[in-house]
Amino acid sequence: MEPVNLGLLGMGTVGGGTVTVLTDNAGEIARRAGREIHIAHAAAHQYDPQIRGLERIGRISKDASAVVEDPDIDIVIELIGGYSPAKELVLRAIEQGKHVVTANKALIALHGNEIFAAARGRGVTVAFEAAVAGGIPIIKALREGLAANHIEWIAGIINGTGNYILTEMGDKGRDFDAVLAEAQALGYAEADPAFDVEGIDAAHKLTILGSLAFGMPLQFAKTYTEGISGIQAQDVAYAADLGYQIKHLGITRKTDQGIEMRVHPTLIPRRRLIANVNGVMNAVLIKGDAVGPTLYYGAGAGAMPTASAVVADVVDVTRALTTDRDNRVPHLAFQPDELSDVPVLPMEQVRTAYYLRVIALDQPGVMARIAGILGEEGISIEAIQQKAPAQGDTHVPLVMLTRRVPEGQMNRAIARIENLESVTGQVVRIRMEPLAG
Amino acid sequence: MEPVNLGLLGMGTVGGGTVTVLTDNAGEIARRAGREIHIAHAAAHQYDPQIRGLERIGRISKDASAVVEDPDIDIVIELIGGYSPAKELVLRAIEQGKHVVTANKALIALHGNEIFAAARGRGVTVAFEAAVAGGIPIIKALREGLAANHIEWIAGIINGTGNYILTEMGDKGRDFDAVLAEAQALGYAEADPAFDVEGIDAAHKLTILGSLAFGMPLQFAKTYTEGISGIQAQDVAYAADLGYQIKHLGITRKTDQGIEMRVHPTLIPRRRLIANVNGVMNAVLIKGDAVGPTLYYGAGAGAMPTASAVVADVVDVTRALTTDRDNRVPHLAFQPDELSDVPVLPMEQVRTAYYLRVIALDQPGVMARIAGILGEEGISIEAIQQKAPAQGDTHVPLVMLTRRVPEGQMNRAIARIENLESVTGQVVRIRMEPLAG
Numbered sequence: 001m002e003p004v005n006l007g008l009l010g011m012g013t014v015g016g017g018t019v020t021v022l023t024d025n026a027g028e029i030a031r032r033a034g035r036e037i038h039i040a041h042a043a044a045h046q047y048d049p050q051i052r053g054l055e056r057i058g059r060i061s062k063d064a065s066a067v068v069e070d071p072d073i074d075i076v077i078e079l080i081g082g083y084s085p086a087k088e089l090v091l092r093a094i095e096q097g098k099h100v101v102t103a104n105k106a107l108i109a110l111h112g113n114e115i116f117a118a119a120r121g122r123g124v125t126v127a128f129e130a131a132v133a134g135g136i137p138i139i140k141a142l143r144e145g146l147a148a149n150h151i152e153w154i155a156g157i158i159n160g161t162g163n164y165i166l167t168e169m170g171d172k173g174r175d176f177d178a179v180l181a182e183a184q185a186l187g188y189a190e191a192d193p194a195f196d197v198e199g200i201d202a203a204h205k206l207t208i209l210g211s212l213a214f215g216m217p218l219q220f221a222k223t224y225t226e227g228i229s230g231i232q233a234q235d236v237a238y239a240a241d242l243g244y245q246i247k248h249l250g251i252t253r254k255t256d257q258g259i260e261m262r263v264h265p266t267l268i269p270r271r272r273l274i275a276n277v278n279g280v281m282n283a284v285l286i287k288g289d290a291v292g293p294t295l296y297y298g299a300g301a302g303a304m305p306t307a308s309a310v311v312a313d314v315v316d317v318t319r320a321l322t323t324d325r326d327n328r329v330p331h332l333a334f335q336p337d338e339l340s341d342v343p344v345l346p347m348e349q350v351r352t353a354y355y356l357r358v359i360a361l362d363q364p365g366v367m368a369r370i371a372g373i374l375g376e377e378g379i380s381i382e383a384i385q386q387k388a389p390a391q392g393d394t395h396v397p398l399v400m401l402t403r404r405v406p407e408g409q410m411n412r413a414i415a416r417i418e419n420l421e422s423v424t425g426q427v428v429r430i431r432m433e434p435l436a437g
Numbered sequence: 438m439e440p441v442n443l444g445l446l447g448m449g450t451v452g453g454g455t456v457t458v459l460t461d462n463a464g465e466i467a468r469r470a471g472r473e474i475h476i477a478h479a480a481a482h483q484y485d486p487q488i489r490g491l492e493r494i495g496r497i498s499k500d501a502s503a504v505v506e507d508p509d510i511d512i513v514i515e516l517i518g519g520y521s522p523a524k525e526l527v528l529r530a531i532e533q534g535k536h537v538v539t540a541n542k543a544l545i546a547l548h549g550n551e552i553f554a555a556a557r558g559r560g561v562t563v564a565f566e567a568a569v570a571g572g573i574p575i576i577k578a579l580r581e582g583l584a585a586n587h588i589e590w591i592a593g594i595i596n597g598t599g600n601y602i603l604t605e606m607g608d609k610g611r612d613f614d615a616v617l618a619e620a621q622a623l624g625y626a627e628a629d630p631a632f633d634v635e636g637i638d639a640a641h642k643l644t645i646l647g648s649l650a651f652g653m654p655l656q657f658a659k660t661y662t663e664g665i666s667g668i669q670a671q672d673v674a675y676a677a678d679l680g681y682q683i684k685h686l687g688i689t690r691k692t693d694q695g696i697e698m699r700v701h702p703t704l705i706p707r708r709r710l711i712a713n714v715n716g717v718m719n720a721v722l723i724k725g726d727a728v729g730p731t732l733y734y735g736a737g738a739g740a741m742p743t744a745s746a747v748v749a750d751v752v753d754v755t756r757a758l759t760t761d762r763d764n765r766v767p768h769l770a771f772q773p774d775e776l777s778d779v780p781v782l783p784m785e786q787v788r789t790a791y792y793l794r795v796i797a798l799d800q801p802g803v804m805a806r807i808a809g810i811l812g813e814e815g816i817s818i819e820a821i822q823q824k825a826p827a828q829g830d831t832h833v834p835l836v837m838l839t840r841r842v843p844e845g846q847m848n849r850a851i852a853r854i855e856n857l858e859s860v861t862g863q864v865v866r867i868r869m870e871p872l873a874g
Contacts, residue, residue: 001763021585021727031652031775032584034763129582135728137582145566145574147469148458148748215468273734276713290458291572291745294735297710298728308728311585322761326438326471329756338468 003036010079011044017303023053103130109204127313135305149288153253160280161196198227206250215334258345348408440473447516448481454740460490540567564750572742586725590690597717598633635664643687652771663701695782785845
């Protein structure tokens with residue numbers, strides 16, 4: 001069969017990795033795909049001239065539009081990132097009848113509905129395996145491997161930088177700021193770390209996972225997002241004393257009232273496999289009604305792992321070039337006419353258990369008053385511990401674990417506790433999930 | 438579009454689960470696949486009349502041939518198990534131009550080459566996701582999700598019964614025989630447990646994984662197979678003291694000399710994620726050159742998890758009904774003309790590290806003599822420990838960890854050690870793998 005001609009937009013980290021993987025493994029990839037795969041035309045404003053395989057690219061220019069318009073190109077790979085001009089280029093490629101492969105989670109999470117509609121209208125595919133959890137084939141698992149299941153929930157460690165920071169805090173008792181500074185020095189975290197540590201990157205990925213799991217349009221704006229910058233070393237230690245790890249999770253769950261979509265630090269039991277996923281690694285735990293819990297683990301970022309997913313998509317799209325368009329795997333797992341308008345549940349109605357830390361005066365009756373407020377708000381306490389005060393301090397930390405309660409109810413209780421005269425500062429509140437099979 | 442008509446052979450555990458999953462999740466499955474999926478004709482000698490969804494089956498008889506010959510059937514699902522008549526029925530279904538979905542690992546491992554050749558000749562697909570690791574979409578991950586990678590090695594916990602037994606031995610210090618008897622009473626292990634505990638079931642699955650990873654024909658007869666029935670509680674405990682878990686692994690690895698294919702008990706470092714996969718759960722660790730290590734975890738057996746994989750295959754095959762046959766995912770991951778005749782490495786040439794336990798007289802010079810033999814055979818010792826003797830015993834256990842060495846060399850050293858007068862009984866030898874990314 002004829003070789004497949006790729007057009008490559010962007011030759012930064014992932015673009016360079018893609019060139020290298022297609023070069024290093026050209027033989028094995030062709031043996032799998034049944035035809036040669038060739039980068040015929042690439043565009044990049046700048047690139048490392050040392051990229052392995054660069055010499056195999058047909059033509060390199062700075063003009064992304066020329067790649068998108070090139071009549072010889074079958075599949076356009078968008079690895080520029082960001083919203084613009086990535087979006088315009090992807091839409092133009094679709095208009096030209098080209099299939100698209102992208103690693104751009106922000107683009108898919110915010111503009112995926114529009115892009116998929118355009119692709120459907122033109123009968124082409126937009127593949128985006130690399131957009132979630134890097135090299136882990138999680139979109140394929142969810143969309144195809146678990147197609148028999150009613151998905152109940154997903155919980156994922158889907159930002160490697162955040163997981164690296166929490167792992168270091170847990171293993172070495174270090175503070176967030178110190179670990180972040182080190183991660184930046186090591187190149188794990190960007191100079192502006194907000195996308196990673198404030199959970200925005202994870203929220204992009206969770207938005208995509210939620211739509212794939214529950215067959216609904218992408219709704220990034222409705223995903224609750226809370227980062228890890230407020231996590232303190234002492235809470236990591238107290239959680240460990242109680243048998244828990246704090247992980248930054250993206251969680252989506254189907255309830256009778258709607259779909260939960262939330263990214264936040266979470267206490268999870270240390271004996272769960274996902275609690276032992278450390279450093280920059282990612283893992284996604286999916287609970288299906290037939291299969292039970294399944295977990296997928298691997299590198300969530302980096303040049304070569306992400307390129308692994310990009311090239312897997314290229315092979316998939318290559319195979320689909322000759323399929324009847326109605327029989328392709330649908331972009332959001334469910335047929336586009338079959339997407340559901342199930343609501344996303346407001347965070348106030350989401351039910352979780354909680355870890356609370358209250359700094360209170362070390363005097364009789366304080367613990368009773370706090371417990372009393374929780375009781376009045378209908379919140380059951382699972383455990384309560386008074387920790388040692390700092391040297392010479394008249395205040396002590398009280399650590400509590402509660403049963404599951406709607407977030408709105410917990411917000412009211414916390415406001416009342418913070419109003420007590422004997423309580424200092426804000427209540428630390430971290431949600432807890434059992435993640436039980 | 439027209440509904441897809443399935444013919445079902447066998448309504449035992451997995452067959453019943455398949456009927457139930459197709460019933461419970463009919464709506465979601467159709468929303469994903471784009472068409473209704475319907476069991477039009479089923480054959481079973483006996484079945485539980487309480488199976489949920491039984492009433493939705495078009496027709497039920499005892500005549501499997503009638504299902505295979507039924508002109509209305511698009512896809513035949515073979516869930517009878519064993520070699521005969523499963524093989525004849527599958528070949529006959531292929532001859533009739535029907536696609537086949539099977540969960541039969543023994544059939545694929547031993548007769549897959551013949552079956553795939555027949556399917557290729559007739560232009561149909563044989564899907565077998567359920568044959569390895571139950572509900573975990575591991576075949577899809579390896580064949581499609583990691584298609585960009587040169588696979589370096591795979592190590593999997595692919596028999597749940599064996600993993601349950603080793604977990605119990607490790608957690609509770611119990612003996613193999615006691616745990617096995619309990620597993621049989623609980624229904625986890627068959628009355629004849631040989632397939633599970635002697636590693637034959639795992640060897641079937643590893644044979645399939647090795648072919649998918651390295652693009653070679655299925656060669657069950659060349660897979661080295663060693664079970665867990667010889668594992669003693671004290672070795673589980675000694676391994677734990679050294680920071681290792683004993684797991685029953687299927688391992689396949691590409692070396693310059695050939696492909697390793699081996700199933701045996703293995704010491705692995707406790708800090709590896711896969712060392713924490715406990716009970717009846719399965720997990721497969723795959724190392725690709727681009728993606729690095731990835732791990733896939735879930736239930737490896739059971740009615741509903743296995744049915745999850747069967748039905749995912751049905752959805753896949755349904756989508757492929759209208760594809761050009763040359764563009765389907767190839768049965769063994771690589772195009773059939775591109776399979777390689779790379780040799781399977783004889784076990785004597787496989788290099789691993791070892792855990793050794795020697796029972797020796799507690800007298801001066803014994804340890805030196807044993808260490809001397811290892812040195813003469815070119816084997817480096819990583820650690821050596823003398824354990825406490827049993828009360829009143831003049832013999833002591835010596836536990837050693839060695840560096841990597843070809844198995845043939847180790848066999849010679851062990852024979853010489855066993856010949857020492859001061860050594861009693863056989864040397865216990867368990868292979869070790871670092872499983873480092």
